[in-house]
Amino acid sequence: MHSPIQLPETWQTLLSQTIESPEALIRYLQLPETILQDAHRASAEFTMRIPRPWLDRIEKGNLDDPLLRQVLPLGEELNEVAGFTQDPLEELHSNPVDGLIHKYKGRVLIILTGACAINCRYCFRRHFPYAENRLGPAQWQNIIDYISADKSITEVIFSGGDPLVSSDARIKQLIADLEQIPHLTRLRIHSRLPVVLPQRVTASLTSILQQTRLNVVTVIHSNHPQELDDQVATAIHHLRQANVTVLNQAVLLRGVNDSSDILAALSEKLFNIGVLPYYLFTFDPVKGAAHFDVPDTEAKQLMRQLQDRLPGYLVPRLAREIPGRGAKTLLFIDQD
Ligand code: SF4
Numbered sequence: 001m002h003s004p005i006q007l008p009e010t011w012q013t014l015l016s017q018t019i020e021s022p023e024a025l026i027r028y029l030q031l032p033e034t035i036l037q038d039a040h041r042a043s044a045e046f047t048m049r050i051p052r053p054w055l056d057r058i059e060k061g062n063l064d065d066p067l068l069r070q071v072l073p074l075g076e077e078l079n080e081v082a083g084f085t086q087d088p089l090e091e092l093h094s095n096p097v098d099g100l101i102h103k104y105k106g107r108v109l110i111i112l113t114g115a116c117a118i119n120c121r122y123c124f125r126r127h128f129p130y131a132e133n134r135l136g137p138a139q140w141q142n143i144i145d146y147i148s149a150d151k152s153i154t155e156v157i158f159s160g161g162d163p164l165v166s167s168d169a170r171i172k173q174l175i176a177d178l179e180q181i182p183h184l185t186r187l188r189i190h191s192r193l194p195v196v197l198p199q200r201v202t203a204s205l206t207s208i209l210q211q212t213r214l215n216v217v218t219v220i221h222s223n224h225p226q227e228l229d230d231q232v233a234t235a236i237h238h239l240r241q242a243n244v245t246v247l248n249q250a251v252l253l254r255g256v257n258d259s260s261d262i263l264a265a266l267s268e269k270l271f272n273i274g275v276l277p278y279y280l281f282t283f284d285p286v287k288g289a290a291h292f293d294v295p296d297t298e299a300k301q302l303m304r305q306l307q308d309r310l311p312g313y314l315v316p317r318l319a320r321e322i323p324g325r326g327a328k329t330l331l332f333i334d335q336d
Pocket residue numbers: 115116117118119120123124125160161162192221
């Protein structure tokens with residue numbers, strides 16, 4: 001008798017099976033029950049959401065695992081800390097049309113969806129009013145009209161949430177509409193999915209990205225070398241084969257990557273799989289995540305150590321977004 005053929009799980013199936021209950025997390029990773037009450041309280045404020053391919057890279061029973069720390073709801077999230085707010089980047093002041101953020105000259109950011117495959121506890125958009133920025137057909141037409149009317153806009157950034165949670169059919173249609181605007185030349189996609197759920201980088205997606213006349217850049221988001229397994233390497237390989245430039249942005253997080261050994265290993269591993277380290281962001285002071293904060297003095301010290309041991313092209317730019325400024329603010333330059 002033939003045994004049934006095992007089909008590979010699709011990204012949609014994996015996405016529908018994310019773990020959202022602290023009990024299930026504790027069972028899956030053999031964690032102590034003592035964390036349960038705090039995990040429930042914190043996830044009532046910001047839902048816990050973790051896909052299985054991410055969980056499988058976490059060491060069982062280790063509460064200090066750097067991948068677990070990024071997703072585990074902790075009691076500290078409920079502490080009120082002065083200076084940590086709901087909208088640390090004041091994005092709601094740069095929201096001229098629903099679903100679109102226009103902060104910087106020449107480029108606009110489109111919130112394709114509020115959904116993510118993973119809920120990162122430090123996310124600066126954890127309080128963003130996604131429901132008010134839902135992208136229906138009318139809103140999309142307003143966005144197309146806004147971009148068409150401003151010839152200075154040459155780049156569109158797909159953001160979210162995570163834009164690659166959208167279906168291929170939707171992404172294909174949105175790109176087709178944007179291609180009709182002659183002054184657009186680049187499409188940037190900010191997504192954590194190639195790292196968190198690398199199965200998302202399907203042949204159908206890469207063929208859409210390869211066929212557009214727009215120059216495509218994907219900025220992935222990886223904070224720790226342990227995130228970059230063989231499946232992530234394969235996903236990046238497919239993106240590069242489709243002529244997509246792949247950059248990484250990381251966030252400097254206490255207890256996750258606040259060491260030059262880890263940051264150097266991250267840069268090396270990224271480069272080995274075809275990704276250039278681009279930005280290392282200092283953490284945005286979002287309410288509920290103060291325990292991840294690393295002071296600027298320490299961040300600059302880490303950059304000095306990185307510069308001493310890596311070639312320049314592997315040293316990410318240490319930056320912060322300061323509300324109201326026309327570009328990211330670099331926090332470290334050679335003379336510092
Ligand atoms: S994937 Fe990005 S947008 Fe989604 S929760 Fe994580 S940091 Fe926030």
